[in-house]
Amino acid sequence: MAAKPTEERECRVPFKVIEGGVTAAKGFRASAVTCGIKNPEATRLDLALIVSDGPTTTDAVFTTNKVRAACVRVSQQHIKESDTRAIIANSGNANACTGVQGIQDAKAMTKAVAEELGVKMRQVLVCSTGIIGMPMPIERVIVKVPDAVAKLNPEGSEDAMRAIMTSDTRPKTFAVDVPCGKGSFRIGGIAKGAGMICPNMATMLCFITTDAKIGKDELHRSMRYAVEKSFNCITIDGDTSTNDTVIVMSNGQADAPTIKKNSPEAELFRCALHKVMLELAKMIVCDGERVTKFVEIRVRNARTLADARKVAETVAKSLLVKCSFHGCDPNWGRIIHAVGYSGARIREELIDIYFGGLQACKGGLATKTPVAEMEKIVQEPKFTVTIDLNLGTSGYTVYTSDLSEEYVDFNSAEYSAAIHAKRQKGFA
Amino acid sequence: MAAKPTEERECRVPFKVIEGGVTAAKGFRASAVTCGIKNPEATRLDLALIVSDGPTTTDAVFTTNKVRAACVRVSQQHIKESDTRAIIANSGNANACTGVQGIQDAKAMTKAVAEELGVKMRQVLVCSTGIIGMPMPIERVIVKVPDAVAKLNPEGSEDAMRAIMTSDTRPKTFAVDVPCGKGSFRIGGIAKGAGMICPNMATMLCFITTDAKIGKDELHRSMRYAVEKSFNCITIDGDTSTNDTVIVMSNGQADAPTIKKNSPEAELFRCALHKVMLELAKMIVCDGERVTKFVEIRVRNARTLADARKVAETVAKSLLVKCSFHGCDPNWGRIIHAVGYSGARIREELIDIYFGGLQACKGGLATKTPVAEMEKIVQEPKFTVTIDLNLGTSGYTVYTSDLSEEYVDFNSAEYSAAIHAKRQKGFA
The missing domain is CATH 3.60.70.12 (L-amino peptidase D-ALA esterase/amidase)
Incomplete structure (x- = not known):
């Protein structure tokens, strides 16, 4: 353990x-x-x-x-x-x-x-x-x-x-x-x-x-x-x-x-x-637009601060990761995937991933932690994802959110409609 | 003109x-x-x-x-x-x-x-x-x-x-x-x-x-x-x-x-x-997940190919730009914003942006092109956005799509549900 x-x-x-x-x-x-x-x-x-x-x-x-x-x-x-x-x-x-x-x-x-x-x-x-x-x-x-x-x-x-x-x-x-x-x-x-x-x-x-x-x-x-x-x-x-x-x-x-x-x-x-x-x-x-989750992405034991930051920011920015947060899905596969394309030095076989205190991935592989237990954590409005690269001593934390249908709706429909209305009326 | x-x-x-x-x-x-x-x-x-x-x-x-x-x-x-x-x-x-x-x-x-x-x-x-x-x-x-x-x-x-x-x-x-x-x-x-x-x-x-x-x-x-x-x-x-x-x-x-x-x-x-x-x-x-628009992002006259590529990819990747495509909004403000943070060398006052053949932005400023005309282009299922940096001779084109509510829904709900069902049933 x-x-x-x-x-x-x-x-x-x-x-x-x-x-x-x-x-x-x-x-x-x-x-x-x-x-x-x-x-x-x-x-x-x-x-x-x-x-x-x-x-x-x-x-x-x-x-x-x-x-x-x-x-x-x-x-x-x-x-x-x-x-x-x-x-x-x-x-x-x-x-x-x-x-x-x-x-x-x-x-x-x-x-x-x-x-x-x-x-x-x-x-x-x-x-x-x-x-x-x-x-x-x-x-x-x-x-x-x-x-x-x-x-x-x-x-x-x-x-x-x-x-x-x-x-x-x-x-x-x-x-x-x-x-x-x-x-x-x-x-x-x-x-x-x-x-x-x-x-x-x-x-x-x-x-x-x-x-x-x-x-x-x-x-x-x-x-x-x-x-x-x-x-x-x-x-x-x-x-x-x-x-x-x-x-x-x-x-x-x-x-x-x-x-x-x-x-x-x-x-x-x-x-x-x-x-x-x-x-x-x-x-x-x-208070991000239509946000329903506040997620702290903690990266630990990266080779350098720059690497820790790359991993944290890439994971926090991934659309698929954000969608899985929204769906209350403890989907560590999407997380490790983003870690892989972050550009940071990593060794897949050393990566550990946790939702809250529960380990979802150990050494790049799935753990036996029951999905139902991890789901309970991801269902909370605030939770932490920890990514331990086990390569060095540098850490970095990023605060992020989920991506909701409402966000897309808000930014493609309502908001645009408001702008158009302004443009048409000649308000400036 | x-x-x-x-x-x-x-x-x-x-x-x-x-x-x-x-x-x-x-x-x-x-x-x-x-x-x-x-x-x-x-x-x-x-x-x-x-x-x-x-x-x-x-x-x-x-x-x-x-x-x-x-x-x-x-x-x-x-x-x-x-x-x-x-x-x-x-x-x-x-x-x-x-x-x-x-x-x-x-x-x-x-x-x-x-x-x-x-x-x-x-x-x-x-x-x-x-x-x-x-x-x-x-x-x-x-x-x-x-x-x-x-x-x-x-x-x-x-x-x-x-x-x-x-x-x-x-x-x-x-x-x-x-x-x-x-x-x-x-x-x-x-x-x-x-x-x-x-x-x-x-x-x-x-x-x-x-x-x-x-x-x-x-x-x-x-x-x-x-x-x-x-x-x-x-x-x-x-x-x-x-x-x-x-x-x-x-x-x-x-x-x-x-x-x-x-x-x-x-x-x-x-x-x-x-x-x-x-x-x-x-x-x-x-055939991207729940895609409703196919958009060609053409960058022209960048200083280098690398710069052209950075601009094209950053614009194509911007959530806000994708949302505006989905909402049929010819929102060049979101596009120039993404150009600005792309990391490419640009001069704001030289940037031209077109929806199809219609110029929305000239020298970093709004044109008088009627919004209704530009909307007609963005309402099409396929259209082109051209960003002319007017700085050099390099170009790059990226093919992208909109971001729809259905994409988020699909990736946070349906897809996850399917995975969970599998996990619970022990299918592998």
């Missing part, structure tokens, strides 16, 4: 989960307004604003897609040139594939916010999510910016979150208070995802604020660590959308010591930031 | 399409019998035999999946050691992930055929398709080999083809007679596919026979050329199943001159072989 797969070692910090999202940390305010971006007659919130009351250290990770939305191009330029004071974000139009006009529109959004706040244009980042290839109805947006600024308040996170939702069905917000020195700092965020967890499926936006005192380099290090072990575990390398963006703003207003390189506080901050991102990332997976 | 995308230059040879599949060429016989591999009570043909009456020059291409079925391992060894006289192939069990026993079973199949035919074991190749990870019910197979040999006949192609079908709904057979010198040679084949065209989806088997007089080296060159431009255009690199196999047997019995390197006859043979494979490959796409 093979040993049960080992648990992932988790980074534990003594934090408290709190409310408040991007306005949980000191000195941040947020708001949202209705512009009618998708449809002038609509009443839903579609423009969010997040502002720090003082200067910030800000870091961001943008899509690796070579087709980048205008807002991404403008934000990348702004963050390179300046510190950041505010983020303006809209849903309903991605401002992608919109050419020179798109760049002008994205800049106009930052200009409108800058003027109202009395800061510089380059101190404002801009994000968009929604349909690709249609011009932004920029007048409808600009006219509402003064409203958004007027509404800014320290409880505005919920509204901001709702304004960036597209096909999301559930809110995605998480915040922690982390004791540090004689005080504490806070990290909180909001996110939007939906679409399949599989990467090419939807814009992923995540805005995180913190009042920790942290320098640019240390923030950057923590950011890379946390993104790599959260959003990049649900987003297959290179497969990001035209608009994907993660931004962390830190204003140093917390009542806690400055976070220095290689200090215990730095470790604390990194773990807490990772926790916030991982929780938001998992919420994105669970 | 942009020019319509140019037509692919096709290799034209003066061939005649004929009946007969793998028994169209002189000196080949085939047969099939019922072993009850999947289910002892079943009556469908599930074991095929193809035999050349004289010595052959044979070449084969096997899966690149690192998890290789036992039959693939045995056939790879046999073809390396010897010339080939026969192919034995079964459906109902893939003999993959079956360990040492699987190798013994695959060898036993070749031994049984060799004994009946009076040839050597290593002159027999073996192929299997079906469920992964269950032992082959080898006694039920071996006992029927004498029957299969007894039934061999020059009109046996149809039976052999039916015996290798799994979820295929339509027969896949194609043969040509090619005038050459004062006589002619014939090339004919049968194939099984189904599953999604997308590669990780199903075992693809293709058996081709020819009576052309051709040496090992020239056959190998023609084979590589033809596979690359047919089956590899429906099978994304590396994503092959555990059992994928293409075999070409040539027995030189035709009434036509020997095919020499760099001769007009070599060109003729290569083109004819490509034609046979391409027709079979297209049949596989059209």
Whole structure:
């Protein structure tokens, strides 16, 4: 009897989960307004604003897609040139594939916010999510910016979150208070995802604020660590959308010591930031379009991290594997098949596969574990698949979902119908 | 107004399409019998035999999946050691992930055929398709080999083809007679596919026979050329199943001159072989599980062939693109998005996208082409999407399909249910 797969070692910090999202940390305010971006007659919130009351250290990770939305191009330029004071974000139009006009529109959004706040244009980042290839109805947006600024308040996170939702069905917000020195700092965020967890499926936006005192380099290090072990575990390398963006703003207003390189506080901050991102990332997976299963794919004992990642991502991405999850079928044959074409170094005769703690495959062969027992695990809404390559010591975990008929239906029928309706009516 | 995308230059040879599949060429016989591999009570043909009456020059291409079925391992060894006289192939069990026993079973199949035919074991190749990870019910197979040999006949192609079908709904057979010198040679084949065209989806088997007089080296060159431009255009690199196999047997019995390197006859043979494979490959796409659309993705003017291929394969593989095909939605936004994450060098502002002859996107921006016009094209069961990168001179074409709710349903429900039923009943 093979040993049960080992648990992932988790980074534990003594934090408290709190409310408040991007306005949980000191000195941040947020708001949202209705512009009618998708449809002038609509009443839903579609423009969010997040502002720090003082200067910030800000870091961001943008899509690796070579087709980048205008807002991404403008934000990348702004963050390179300046510190950041505010983020303006809209849903309903991605401002992608919109050419020179798109760049002008994205800049106009930052200009409108800058003027109202009395800061510089380059101190404002801009994000968009929604349909690709249609011009932004920029007048409808600009006219509402003064409203958004007027509404800014320290409880505005919920509204901001709702304004960036597209096909999301559930809110995605998480915040922690982390004791540090004689005080504490806070990290909180909001996110939007939906679409399949599989990467090419939807814009992923995540805005995180913190009042920790942290320098640019240390923030950057923590950011890379946390993104790599959260959003990049649900987003297959290179497969990001035209608009994907993660931004962390830190204003140093917390009542806690400055976070220095290689200090215990730095470790604390990194773990807490990772926790916030991982929780938001998992919420994105669970709220994937028409998803009915949340599945953790753990790869163990690969020759290299790169190999572990290839296996985890290939299995998580396989249509046939996703279909079998949907059908509650503990089908390890489809899994080992995907392992085989992942490109990773493997030895078929060493591969073990588990559903939860039950071993389905040992040394590349079927075990005697009763199918009925394994089915019980796969019938759960959340379960783990462990693939032990028994070749090395590297591991990697990816969070994924099933593929449902409803997903296909949603993306071929409803969604398209909605777009057509817009096109026909000339809404943009 | 942009020019319509140019037509692919096709290799034209003066061939005649004929009946007969793998028994169209002189000196080949085939047969099939019922072993009850999947289910002892079943009556469908599930074991095929193809035999050349004289010595052959044979070449084969096997899966690149690192998890290789036992039959693939045995056939790879046999073809390396010897010339080939026969192919034995079964459906109902893939003999993959079956360990040492699987190798013994695959060898036993070749031994049984060799004994009946009076040839050597290593002159027999073996192929299997079906469920992964269950032992082959080898006694039920071996006992029927004498029957299969007894039934061999020059009109046996149809039976052999039916015996290798799994979820295929339509027969896949194609043969040509090619005038050459004062006589002619014939090339004919049968194939099984189904599953999604997308590669990780199903075992693809293709058996081709020819009576052309051709040496090992020239056959190998023609084979590589033809596979690359047919089956590899429906099978994304590396994503092959555990059992994928293409075999070409040539027995030189035709009434036509020997095919020499760099001769007009070599060109003729290569083109004819490509034609046979391409027709079979297209049949596989059209018969993909629950497919309703056949779509040709043409990439033009990429910097390199590798870039053209990356773009074509990424677009063809995108779930969202496939869903939009299913929904008859000319959604170029999803296409350009996939182009962006393909990894190929692109310049967004140079990209043109066409549905049929209608331009949807010019220089990365929407055109004024009425959506209703483009919808008419995407509503057709077969259409072409052309992506012009305007960066270089390389092109690549991939044949793909839509993704339907029925595909997901089929692969999560029906198919799984069938497997479970088998498992529970202890059928193997």
